[in-house]
Amino acid sequence: MENEEGEIEIPREPIPEVLYSFYEERPFRICTRCGESLPEFDEGYRVSKLFKKGEVLMEYALxxxxxEAMMDETSEESKKRLNKFQAERFRNVSGFNDCNLCERTRDQARGDEYSLVGICQANDMLDSGMICIECMEEMAELVSEETRRNWDKFKEENFPGVPADFAPSPVPGPVHRTPVTT
Ligand SMILES: [Zn+2]
Ligand SMILES: [Zn+2]
Incomplete structure (x- = not known):
C-alpha cells in the first residue's frame, strides 16, 4: 500500500486484547523499565507477553x-551471536501463529509455551510476531553470562518468580522487517 506521497503505508490495527496488560485489562500505558507514558513515544513501543498453557507468565512493555538501552547492556559478543542467529533464522512472517525464527506454529510450541510480541504506537499495533519456547531457549544459550545476568536483573526487578529460561525475544522493527535483539 502506498499513500499519495508514494511512501509505503504501514497497516495499523487497534492493539488486540491478547496484548493488553493482563493485570490492568487495557493496553499498556507506561514503560515497564522507565515508567514513562507509552503513547507519548512517537517511535512507538514493544509489548511482549510470555504464555504457558494459556496463562500469562510474564508481560512487559518497553x-x-x-x-536500545537494554541492547547497549548486551555484550558485543552476545549481540554478534544473536544477530547471526536471527539473520539465519528470521522468517518473513507476522501475526501470532507462526514462530518468527523456526517452522513451528503456535500449536506446535513445546508445552504450549511461547511469547507474543507487538510493535505498537499509541493505541495501534503496527507489527506482530510469535517466538516459540525452543527458539527463546536457543537464544538464551547464545548470550554471555554477563548479558544473561543483565537480563536476569531486569527480570528480577520487574517480575519476581518467573522461570529462569526467559530471554527477551527479537521482533521485526516497526518499518524495516529486520530482527531487533534484546
Ligand atoms: Zn522506557
Ligand atoms: Zn521457534
Whole structure:
C-alpha cells in the first residue's frame, strides 16, 4: 500500500486484547523499565507477553529508548551471536501463529509455551510476531553470562518468580522487517 506521497503505508490495527496488560485489562500505558507514558513515544513501543498453557507468565512493555538501552547492556559478543542467529533464522512472517525464527506454529510450541510480541504506537499495533519456547531457549544459550545476568536483573526487578529460561525475544522493527535483539 502506498499513500499519495508514494511512501509505503504501514497497516495499523487497534492493539488486540491478547496484548493488553493482563493485570490492568487495557493496553499498556507506561514503560515497564522507565515508567514513562507509552503513547507519548512517537517511535512507538514493544509489548511482549510470555504464555504457558494459556496463562500469562510474564508481560512487559518497553519504549524504544529502553529497548536500545537494554541492547547497549548486551555484550558485543552476545549481540554478534544473536544477530547471526536471527539473520539465519528470521522468517518473513507476522501475526501470532507462526514462530518468527523456526517452522513451528503456535500449536506446535513445546508445552504450549511461547511469547507474543507487538510493535505498537499509541493505541495501534503496527507489527506482530510469535517466538516459540525452543527458539527463546536457543537464544538464551547464545548470550554471555554477563548479558544473561543483565537480563536476569531486569527480570528480577520487574517480575519476581518467573522461570529462569526467559530471554527477551527479537521482533521485526516497526518499518524495516529486520530482527531487533534484546
Ligand atoms: Zn522506557
Ligand atoms: Zn521457534
Amino acid at each position: 519504549c524504544f529508548p529502553c529497548l
